[in-house]
Amino acid sequence: MFSGAIIVESLRVGSSLGDVPLHVRKVARVEVTGATADQPAVWTILEFEVEDRYAEPLAENLQAVLDRPGWYADFHDEREVFVVFPGRCFRYPRGDEHGRAEAQAHGRELGIPEPQLDWTD
Template sequence: MTGREAGAGAGGGSRAPANTGFRSRRGDVGGTSPPSQSLALNTGIDAPLTLRRIHRVPAWNATGDQPAQWTLIDFTCPDDSGDELAQQLAAALAPGRWYADYATGTTTWVVFAGRIFTYPRGDDTGRNEAIAYARNVGVPEAQLDWPR
């Protein structure tokens, strides 16, 4: 699994770090991990992640309740840890627009606080269920560009 920790809010993408979580356009599980601001107090992620890089970028579409810059953490993780990571994220993410999304070559995960969407890549029904939920919690439309 590969990943990156991105800034605040909701959303993510490979074009640039958006306001959330895990994103990968590669063949392994991974993407952009949620920023430290997205985690609820007294929680954490304990999945087997290997640090690849930490860097900061300006937030280009932050709203008034989001920070002006994001800290990105690139990581790798075994493909078979996708479900374990989703469970940990669902327990650790702060309620609201925060989410994490990541994928293998065959499976996509979209994770919110207390809610996990897992579906086969290319499954528009599963993807649309995750998008409907994201819209309901206020994720901006531009950030609903998860891999198909």
């Protein structure tokens, strides 16, 4: 089972995340310090779990619905990590510093502030 989080405001207006059954663990609204000019100051965070067989379809769906610029979603299990950006997904074994560094470099290219590149590895 994979677990992760999606910032609801990161989804493009008019898009939907369908065909992948997510088990919602928690929904929270948080005020964010350090949001970019393109990001709202309050985020809705949806924490979820997804069965292993749906991890790749979820990553594919997220690549298609995440908004630009500066958004991503991540999820992981005990073995590997998915970090999904609009149009691009990074998948690497947990603890793989090279895989994490590649994903973070891509995030920087999209203008994501350094403090936001802090997913669980």
